[in-house]
Each structure stands twice: as C-alpha cells, then as structure tokens.
Amino acid sequence: MATASPSVFLLMVNGQVESAQFPEYDDLYCKYCFVYGQDWDPTAGLEEGISQITSKSQDVRQALVWNFPIDVTFKSTNPYGWPQIVLSVYGPDVFGNDVVRGYGAVHVPFSPGRHKRTIPMFVPESTSKLQKFTRPTLRQPRAPPWPGPLCSSPSWFMGRRPEYTDPKVVAQGEGREVTRVRSQGFVTLLFNVVTKDMRKLGYDTGPSDTQGVSGPNPPQRFPQ
C-alpha cells in the first residue's frame, strides 16, 4: 500500500505511570497529558488521563503505586516538538483540599523499546514570604498542630497553593524565569515505545533498529 513512501511516521507509546516517591505526602493522584509540537497529531489513544488516588504502601519503600496506563499514538512529519508527557500530582492537604504536589515532564523516549524514567517533581514556590514560611514543611503531615492564626495562611487554609496556570508550562521554557520552584518527589514512568516509518523518513532514532542502514538513505527493500 502506501508503506513504500509514507508521509507520516507513527509513534506509539504505551506504558504506565508506575509509582511515585513522595515521602511527605499520601493519598495522591496524578494527571498526565502530552505536549507536542505543531507537526504532531494524536491519532489514537488518550492524550490525557487522571489516575485513581493511591495510598502509600505500608512497607519501607512507602511507594505510591498507581500503575496507571498510558496509551497513545501520535503521527507526525517532523521530530521537532517530540511529545513530552507532563505529569502533575495532586493530593489533599491537611484540610482535605486538593493541592498540587508536583509537576514534572519528560520526553517520550526516542528509541523504540522499553524505557523507564524517573522524573523529579517540583512545585512552584509562593511569592509571599509569609506563605513560604507557613508552608507546612512538617515531616508528619498527618498530625499537624492546630494552626494558630499566625502559623497558617489563608491560602493554606483554602487549599490554594501556587499552581501553574497550566501544567503544560513545565514542558516549555517560556516564562519559567519568573517562577521559583521547590523539588518534591519522584514519579517513575514506564514507556514502551514503538515507532513506525521513522527510518523510512530518514530519522534514525538510535541503534535499536536492527537494520544496519544509517543516515537518510532510503532503506533497502527486503533483501532476497
């Protein structure tokens, strides 16, 4: 069919948001979405997802396991703007308000195969000194002292922490210079990447391809 000269290549990503390490927090859920360039178009699967709430494992690892599947297929004509997955993790604070616990992003791996990525997560810092000061840096968020009038802040009360206007900004560089962030934890992702026709279009995404052809030359047809 048209396989002889494809006009797009496909990138199939599946995998899962496996687990997270947020030593201070519990009962978190995560959202993911993809950020990609103009030449990219999702053709199948889900671009966004929101996971279940998970609690810490009771063992030493204290891992927050979601095992939340990702499955999306993109088509593209240009590796520029290669998809990035943007993760944002939310969880309740002591008052039960959902607040953001971390943002993070990582490119979908380029080469086909199984990849595991651990993303460091971060949250924007508050501009207000007061709020920063009152930010609960408690090690045991489960049993905080009752916040007195001065050791709390309204935003904390109301469960409003600084959040990005759009989680997708973490996949972009624009405007980041005005923000200050603090690192939070880690999220581990597992990707299974399959590409199609990339080599035919002259994009060699690494040594994983079995055919030994490199460079933009069209590959040989099936050898007899």
Added chain:
Amino acid sequence: MVSEKSHRGNRQEPVQEEPKTHLLSMTVRRGPRSLPPIPSTSRTGFAEFSMRGRMREKLQAARSKAESALLQEIPTPRPRRLRSPSKKELETEFGTEPGKEVERTQQEVDSQSYSRVKFRDSARKIKPKPQVPPGFPSAEEAYNFFTFNFDPEPEGSEEKPKARHRAGTNQEEEEGEEEPPAQGGGKEMDEEELLNGDDAEDFLLGLDHMADDFVSVRPADYESIHDRLQMEREMLFIPSRQTVPTYKKLPENVQPRFLEDEGLYTGVRPEVARTNQNIMENRLLMQDPERRWFGDDGRILALPNPIKPFPSRPPVLTQEQSSKAELETLYKKAVKYVHSSQHVIRSGDPPGNFQLDIDISGLIFTHHPCFSREHVLAAKLAQLYDQYLARHQRNKAKFLTDKLQALRNAVQTGLYPEKPHQSLDTIQKTINEYKSEIRQTRKFRDAEQEKDRTLLKTIIKVWKEMKSLREFQRFTNTPLKLVLRKEKADQKADEEAYEAEIQAEISELLEEHTEEYAQKMEEYRTSLHQWKAWRKAQRAKKKKRKQAAEEHPDDEIAEPYPEEDLVKPSPPEPTDRAVIEQEVRKRAAQSRRRPWEPTLVPELSLAGSVTPNDQCPRAEVSRREDVKKRSVYLKVLFNNKEVSRTVSRPLGADFRVHFGQIFNLQIVNWPESLTLQVYETIGHSSPTLLAEVFLPIPETTVVTGRAPTEEVEFSSNQHVTLDHEGVGSGVPFSFEADGSNQLTLMTSGKVSHSVAWAIGENGIPLIPPLSQQNIGFWSALKKADAISSIGTSGLTDMKKLAKWAAESKLDPNDPNNAPLMQLISVATSGESYVPDFFRLEQLQQEFNFVSDQELNRSKRFRLLHLRSQEVPEFRNYKQVPVYDREIMEKVFQDYEKRLRDRNVIETKEHIDTHRAIVAKYLQQVRESVINRFLIAKQYFLLADMIVEEEVPNISILGLSLFKLAEQKRPLRPRRKGRKKVTAQNLSDGDIKLLVNIVRAYDIPVRKPAVSKFQQPSRSSRMFSEKHAASPSTYSPTHNTDYPLGQVLVRPFVEVSFQRTVCHTTTAEGPNPSWNEELELPFRAPNGDYSTASLQSVKDVVFINIFDEVLHDVLEDDRERGSGIHTRIERHWLGCVKIPFSTIYFQARIDGTFKIDIPPVLLGYSKERNMILERGFDSVGSLSEGSYITLFITIEPQLVPGESIREKFESQEDEKLLQATEKFQAECALKFPNRQCLTTVIDISGTTVFITRYLKPLNPPQELLNVYPNNLQATAELVARYVSLIPFLPDTVSFGGICDLWSTSDQFLDLLAGDEEEHAVLLCNYFLSLGKKAWLLMGNAIPEGPTAYVLTWEHGRYLIWNPCSGHSYGQFDIFCPLKNVGCLIGPDNIWFNIQRYDSPPRINFDVTRPKLWKSFFSRSLPYPGLSSVQPEELIYQRSDKAAAAELQDRIEKILKEKIMDWRPRHLTRWNRYCTSTLRHFLPLLEKSQGEDVEDDHRAELLKQLGDYRFSGFPLHMPYSEVKPLIDAVYGTGVHNIDVPNVEFALAVYIHPYPKNVLSVWIYVASLIRNR
C-alpha cells in the same frame, strides 16, 4: 572390642605383628625408643618396627605412669598435653579432618580425667595375675569381653595410643627425619585401620584357641574388618595429603623451571589451600600418569587469579533504587558502537574541568629604554654577580680539584698495590686510564679556575666602572653596592698546598713527558732501524742498479719509483724539568689564586642609597619621571586566546615589577600553547606590546605546590630613543666620553613564574587525561589545524614549514601527513592559508547539515523556517509535510504576494489611493513596532505562569480567618471574580461571547402610515397601520390607534458577531425588557489564541434592534376565517457596535448605550408625546435617542495582555521624568483606580511628556466657513469632522499592547487612531477656536480607559466624545463617561483628588488645589515645554472626483454583496428609487442627519406612492469597505424574501479636507402595493 585390643596390645607378640606390619606399604624406619622396657624392646635392631609397637610402648608407659600416680594418690599432671600440643598437630598434619579433630581433642581431655585413669588401673590390677599364653586372652579378659560394659571408656584408651602415636610422628618430623611426605597422611590412616583390624584378628585367634579346647564354636560369619578394609583399599583410593615431590610431577630428568625467575610474568595464582592442592596433585598423579596437568615448574597449571581486588560493579547511586532497582532486569538491545572521535573530548573521557595554575610572581627588566647608564652597568653587574653566585654554588673548580686528587690517589695505590692479586696488565691498563683522566680533569679544572678568576675580575671591573660613573655624574641611580670581602687563609698552609699542587703537576707532567719521550724514543728507534735497513737496501740497490743499468738499461725506468728518500729520524729531545716547571707556574699564576693573595668574595648588596631627585640633574629627573609614568602588565594567552591579564603595575625605579598573581585557568582542552604578553603603558597612552614570553606547558607530574618558580627571559626588538638620561633601546650608546666602544642594548627582561597543574579537592591533579592529550587532542586538531597535528604548534611561517617539511622528508603518502601536505601545497602555491576575516563560529560550516542554498530550495525547510520565524501566514501551520513534493506551491503564494506587494500600492482592495498608502504605512509601522516589542513580549510575569492566592499582610490574613466563620450562603451574595484564563492553550469553541440584553428605552415606534399607504390593498395590512384612523403624522392619537392594545413596536435584538447571529425573543412596546442572554462562539483568526493575536481581532459585535412586523399574506379575505397566514418582516431600527477588542480589554461591558439610529427611519418616529404623557419629561428632553442596556462579557475571562513593561528612551529632562514618576506614584497611592497620565509613548517609541501634545491647531478652513458666526455650531462641526476619522485601536494597528500617541498631523495622515488621537485633535481644535478645553482622561463605557475632551462653555462644562462627536453636559446621565482621572491642559496636568470621580459629582474647577492636584506647581514650575505638534496643520482639499469614483465603486460592491446574500432570490433594483435616494443623501450630510425626515418622507411619498417602503440611511466614517459591508449586512435588509421585493441602494460620499470621507449608504426595500 576396641578396648580389648588396647588391653591386650601390650602383650602381643611381635610374631603376630609381623603379618600385619607387612601390610603397611610404608613403615617408619626408626630406632627403638628410649622408653620403659616392654617386650618389644627385645627386638632392638629390628628394622621394620611397626607403628603398633611404638604405640604399645607409649601406652605402656602411660599406664605405668598412671599406675604410679594412682598409687601415690595424686592426680596426674597431664603430661600428655604438655608433650603433644595438639594445636601444632592440627596445623601440620591433621588439619583437614575437623570432625576427628574435635573428637580427638575432646578425648584427649577426657582421657586425662582422673576417674578414667583410675578405672583403667583397677582393670589393670587384675590383669597381671593369670599368665596367659601370649596372644590369648586370659579368662578374665574373655569374661570381661563378654560381660563388661566398656562403653564410655574404651574410646579414650584407644584414642590415647593414637594420640600418642601422633605425638610420635610429630616427634619424628621434628627430628628432621626425612620421610616421603606423600605417605604421611596415608600411613597415618592406614595405621589406624590397621590397629582395628589387627586387634580384631588377635581377638579371634585367641577365641579360636579356646574354642578348640572346649566347644566347637564356629566363628561368627563375619568378614574380618581387615579383609574388608583391604578390599576397600583395593577399590577405594584415598589421596594422600602429603606434598608430592616435584620429580614425580615432572617428566623424567627434567629440572623444574620457574618462569617467574626467568623474568616472565606468570600472574598470581588463585589461592588454594596447600592440602587441597596436595590432594589434587596426588589424585592426578594416580589417575593420569602423563603429567599433563603439571606445568614446567611442577605445579598444577593454573590461570592467573581472575578475582579483581576491587569491585568493578558501579556503585549504587541512591538508596531508593537500592535493592530492587539493582535486581531488576532491563532489556536493552545490543548497541552497535559507533566510534566517534570528532569531539575534542571524547565521550569516554571525563568531562573536562582541568585547571592550570599560572603563578606570575614578577618581572625584572634586564634592559629597559629608561635605563640610565648606571642602570646598564648595574644590570650587567647584577648579571655577572648572578653568574658568579651560580658558579660559586656549583663550585666546579673545587669539584674538579677533588676529583683530581682522588685520581692521583688511585694512581698512587694502583702503582704500589698492597696485594698484587691482579695481573700486571690490568693494573697498567687502569693506571693508564687514570692518568689520561687526570690529564683531562686537570685541563678542565684549569679552565674552570681561569673562568672563575676572569669572572671575578670582570665583576670588579664593572664595579669600578660603575663607581667612576657615579662619581662622574655625581648622583647615584641604583642602590647596588659591591663589597669585596677578603678571606685571609693560613698563608703557610696555603702556600704549601699551592706548592704541592704545583709539584704534583710538575711531576705528572714530567712523567707524561718522559712517557712521551720514551714513546718517541721507541718510535725513533724503529724508524731509525727502518731507515737503516732502507739505507742498507738502498745501498744494495744502488749497487744492483749500477750493475743492472749496465745490463738492462730498460729496467731503469721503473726503478726509481719506489725509491723514497727516507729522512733520517732525529732523536727526540728529552724533557727538561725546569721548562715544565716554569710552564706550570705560569699557568698557575694565571688561573689560580696565588697563595699570598687573599680569597676575594664579592658581595652585591642593595644597601647603597639613591640620590634623591632634587639633587639630580634635570635629564635624570626627567628620566625618573618617565619611569614613574610607565606601568607594565602581562596578558596570559592560552592557546593564543587571551584568558586573563595581570593588574597593571607601575614600573619601579629598580625596573622590577611585582605581580604575585596566580591565575587558575579552567581548561577543557589540552593546552597547546601558553604565552605571556608583556605590555607597557606610558602615562595614559594605549599599551604597547613589549614582548611575548612562551611558557612551557608543565609535565603532568608538575602540580601546584611542587612547581618551582622559573624565570623566562624575553626580549623585545623595539627601538626607543629617549630625550633624557635613559639610554633607550636598540639605540647605540657609549660609556666613553669620546663615544667609542658603542653598545646597543635591546629591551629585555625576565618573567618569574611557575606553571603547574592544579590539584582537585580530592587530591587528584586536574590534568586532562593522557588519552585526550594523545589521541583526542591530536585527532581533533588534525581536522582543525594541520600544523599542530604534527606536534609543531607555534609554527606560523608557512615557508619555514615548507622548508622543514622538505628537510625532514615527510612521507607525502602517509595519511597522517595528508593535512599537512595539503597545507604546504596551498602555502607554497602562493595562496594565503590564513584567512583575512574573522569568524566567530568557525566550525559552523561543518555543523550545517545542509547548505543554505539547499535549505532555501527545499520547500519543507522553507516552510519550517517561516513557521519558526512566526510569519503570520505560517505561524499555526500544522503538520508540515515530510516531502517537498507534498507541499503545494500555493502555500507560499499568499506570502510571496504579500512580500511582493509590500512596496506596491494596491488600490483594488482599498479603493481609494490615499487609504491604500496609509494602509501600507500602517503596515510598516506595525511591523517595526512588532519587532520592537517582540522581545518585550517574551517577558512573563509570575501571574502569567502561576496561579496563587495573594497573601499581602496580616490584616488580610485576619480577614480571611474571619471569612472562615462566614456563612456559606450569605443573604446578600457578592459577585465573585471569575477565573481568568491566559490565552495560550485555548482552541476553537473554548471562548464564548456572552451578551446579555437587558432592556431598551425609547425605541422608535411605528408611525401610522399616511392614508395613501393605508388602503392600498385589501389583502396586506400592517398591524400597526390597520386601525390608523388619522393620516396625519403629527397628530398621532395612539389611544385610538391601538384600541386593541396593539403595540407600537415589537422590537427584538439580534446580535451578530463573526457572522454568527443570535436574537432575542420579541418584546413589545418602545421600552422593551428582554433580559436574555445570548451566547456567541468566538473564533480567533487562524486559530491562534495567543494574546497578541487576540488583541488584534478587529471583529465587531453588532447589536441590531429590529421591529418585527407581521404581514398578513392572505390573498383572499374569504379565507380569513379558516387560517392565518402571516409573514414576518423585520425592520431595522438601529444598532450598537462594540469592537471585540474593547470587550477583550474591558473583560465585561455593562451599561446603557445609545442606539445608533439612522437619521431617517421611514415609518417610525420617536414618540415624544407619549413620553411626555407618561411624565418622563426631563429624561425625554435631555436625551434624544434610544438606549439599550447591555451586559457583555467573554467566557471564560481572558487575561488581556499586559502593556509593555519596558522603559523607553526619552529625550525629556531627567528631572522631569523623575517628577512624573513621583507624581504618578503619589497619585496611584491615593487613588489607584484613577487614570493618571503624565508621559506617553510616541509613534517612534520614545517617551514624551503628555502636555506636549496639546497645542492650538487650526481646523480646516472649510469647516470654519460654514458657520462663521456660530461658535457652537462650528464646534459641533469640528467635532463631527474629528469623529469622521476612523477609529482604530492601537492594539489592532500595532499588534502589541502599547498605547502609542501619534501627533495630530500623523493622525490625520494615518486617518486612523484611537480615542486619544481623536481627543487630542479635537482638544487642539477647540483650543484654536478659543475655547477653554482640556483633555480628560477617564473611564467610559464601553471604551474603558479613554480620553475625552472637556470644554467650558457659557458657564457649563461640556464633555465631548471625540469618537462620536457628541457632546454631553456635565450632568447628562447618559454620558458615557463614568470616571474622571485627570485633566490635561497644554501646560499642566491636574489629577482628580476629589472623593468622587463621576462627572456629575465632581467640580471641574482646576484652580482649586484641594480638588485637583496639579503637576506643575510653585515647587516645580512649568518649564515651557515645546510642543511635539506641528506649527500648523495643512489640509489638502479633498478630491471630489476621487470621492465620486469611490462612491460608485462602493455602490457597486454593495449591490453585488446584497445579491450575493440572497442566493435563492432574485434581487431587483429599483433605479428610480435609487436615484431619489441618491439625491436625498447629500441633504442628509448637509444637515448632519437632523430634521430632514419629514421633507424626505413627503418626497418619497410623492415619488413612490404605490410602494411600501422600508429603508434607512447609514452613516459612517470611511476607513475600508469591509465595515460598510458589515453594516449593511447587519441591517438585514437583504433578508426580505417577499417575492416581488425591490431594492434600492444609494451611496454618497462627502469628502472633507484631508481625505476624511463621510459615507452615507441608503438602503431600502420596496414592496409594491397592489
């Protein structure tokens, strides 16, 4: 049984032992032991003494001991333990059987226990009684055997002898008895087995005897353990633990060969326990006699120990990934390794962060142009002294003297050896060697001594010269001072030594000479002998010849040839001692210090004083001044790039510069060159390069702290002549008065420095790895620099290089030399290799993956490129195709066309040329502004990125705490702010425009038609007209008109935006209330929802008010009873236009707006009477128009872009600018919401003080001429003129959020601008008309922050809306202006500091400082700022012909459009009506749409009597055609689908000066009445 054996053991006969002993393959040969006598001792001399025997002896001994001990009733003192340290045994022999071992030690302890011994003794006491034949058990024994329970005891007793035996064997070894080691283990084991077996048989034998006598007892069917063991031994092989002798492991007659000893590397063998090794060797020897398992050294072949001393596993990174992560298997495909050596540092190397420490301690000039003569001498002196010191330190003369002495001694001893054990030959030989060496050394020593002396002499000479110079010039320049210290030695000893030395030398020389003499004599003798022989032969020959000559005269020819005239050697002269002595003494006097002379030690010190300046002659003073002016610094060049420089230090009077700076060069590459450049600065002139100093790159072993300070000399070839005492450089000068003996000195000096590699924190030197240095470096450089690739960096002269290459005979075919060869070929062919241009990224070419041309040719790349440049056409282009062939050529067409048209004025679209030009100009300004703000747009604020609750202070904190207690659902809820959305990730359909139509006032009502209209047909009737009783328009008797409660008007509102139309339900009456929300989707142009794009949306929201008219379409009245057939007609009443940009920036628009109602609305009238009747007198009188209350917003709320947060350059006075900032800050503090403007940005992007814009400017004379006497009318006319200039927000025209103020002439040229331009122009006109006028900055609806004009007229203030031309009284409640921020006059700014800011509530008297805060005051008087406005506005007369042409074209376009909008219907044009309308329009223009309606109506009636006519004139300023089309479309005239409808459309354009065009469009639909 076992115990039995042990009991009986001692009585066993050797006979019985015999057969057993032979079973032992190897028995120990040893002499009898000196132990208590036992039966076996009788067998002294018996060679094959069995172990058993010995065992028994020991046993016996132990027993007897034990017995005696028991008798004495004293516990035994455990002699065994002392005797046989079991530990030792463990290690030596039995170490490998731990089980047994433990057992044994335990037993040993047990056996020592007292009770056992006792027991045994009791048993023994019985024993000796019956004398049983040897070998047989006694009866008791037999009995015991069967009855006694020996269980715990016998082991001990059995083990005891075993242990004893062990002790024995141990002893044997200790005695050094040679024993085949291989058998040790085996023997021991066999022995043990033997013991068992032996005893068993003994027992059986004994039993047999008994049985024979008494009963016939068959022996138990039992295979003797001995046999079994024997069988086992045959079958089983138990390898010995003894060391195998080497010879067994090697082939016959082969000596073991130890490779290690031969110097070959063998590696470390894995460690295996010795015993295991032995076992293995034994096993191998037994199994495989071929010995192929053994190496040459007789050991088992083994590979080197594969275990590394250090773990090679990478360290575990984090704790989190600890155990699980490590165990997890990751699938990775095999990677084909691609060697890439193109990077300077290869990936394998550690990332380079190396450091080179360069310590520049100082600089000393050995010559400098500013040197005075004295300095020259001083430098010379210092140099000589340095030399002297160096020589002194080495003291070569002394060394050579000592050597000479030693050699002499050696010769002395050699000549008279004490023990003549060596052959005389060798002695002679060595002595000869010594002698020659002595000769050599002496020569050297003499030379050295002479040098020392001359050096000393020179020093003294220079010092003298210096002294004389100082005397001569009468001042001192240098503190140098030479002191000659005399060291007096013991004269006598000295003299003796001197004499001895001379004597020794003389004797040596004599000896040499005699030797020489002897040799010569020998030579002489031989030669004499030869000579004699020759002479003899000669004589003989002569004789012969004489004879022969007579006989054979022919032969004579050849004869004289060999005849050589040997001279008779003269005997050599014997040497004369006196001569030699004289010679030696002379030489000694020359080179050596004479013994009476004291040793002179020169000492150079800086103790001298320099003559102060005031005592010096002028030339010298100026020299010193010059020196003071000079300063020196060094540049450090790394790989020919300047990396740092020292501070500039003044040159000291001593021409020394101390820097003492350490430069830490963080480097990545292996250094190629390291250069210091010496720069000298004289005064404030630019520095001159004196010299370059090349520093050697340190060895990798040289690290900081270990590097010695080195001095590198430099010199410069500069020529300097100075006009003072300084001698200059490169210029000849002389010390002599007559100028002879000239010297030419060059500037030179020394830099003391040290270069070393730094040491990292962990003590690792930060040196680039060798691999990089050798491979990476070179390979990388080979590409970059051919010369350095061959290791001769620094060679820059191509010719030299070529010469060198030719000389060194480089192989041109060697690929390594290829780049060099190419280089040389280029260089020698005359082409310059060094480019005369500078390139920043010289490797860029290599990194370009295609050439630029190819990039341009490819459509795909072009598309990508344009997209990344954000060219509007391509900004949102999605999915750029992969192949060029898939890209349509037409993609670029628009873009290319635009590019082409940039300078071509396209009139087609804009219809009139001026506007086309303006559009182009605007486009250009826009582009430049966009470029200007492109960077500024990149700035983001925190709010753009992060949503956060603000927490400003404690009070709010407390408030919010209080809020917690608030009711969740308060009775009076307050409006909550909506969440704002930044427009970055929106897409189509996300944004909706919400229009809430609340109510309207004073909608025109239908007017009962005149009689003519009323009864034209039976079939059609209008509800409103049906019952109109009176034909008179002026006497509307509504009460009778609508007896059935028929409404005057049934208005509904239709909102159209971006061609989407929504409408409300129909309400009734002139004051309808709809209260409906309409939702219209918003689509951004090109789907680009960026802020910039949204700002430039030009779309307008049209809010049209229609009257819904029902027409009965029944043809026949007879059918009326059965059905109603009506047709709905809609009649346009008016509209309100709100630009999207206003909504976008205001976020919401809430208010009552005047409906733009056409001046003539046929069939409708404003029902003033009715209003009057209803008592709205005041309102009605004030407002002549209809109003509609609206609420418009965007959902979700978009965050409008912030204005540019950038400081613009300004030509204003700095003080003024500061004052403006202060003023604004103060105002903002008091009333943050009130607009306060002091400076604005003009069109070229500079900040301008706002009052400069205000200046009286003349309105067009044309306008002034209209009402020469009526100022008020003129003012209105002028306002109208201004309002005719199209409104175009800056954001639309300039893309960015910037409020650019153009001057009035620019505004008139552009013919577009927003509120402030209109206001400024209007204000200027008013000022010119002599009015008191101010620019009023405030908020209005719907514009938001805007500019109005305030005038003072006849005791009241008028507020003018410059965009519409309307004026409002201060107390007009329908005035769109809602807040007043500040007033601006031509010479001052007043900020509103009153409590209220709405116009009706404030006082406009700016003279009251309590109400108005003025910018210029007494403290800051008005400086008299010049205006930015032109002196005068020049108006071109409007081109009437062009206007007429435009008029025709617009009419044509509109007609076409209307036909287009009615695709399914026939559109007929009523020419007659059109021409009527066309005549009417100029009238409208003249009267400005006032008070013409009635005449017009009458006229129309007259002409179009039998048509039902609905239509209206539209009036607009002209900017483009599109708004006109939109306006016509908005009226919905074309929507009539009555079959026989006809249309009329007339356009009139009235040109005003400066090409301001007023456009009138009369559009009407006509339906013929039947």
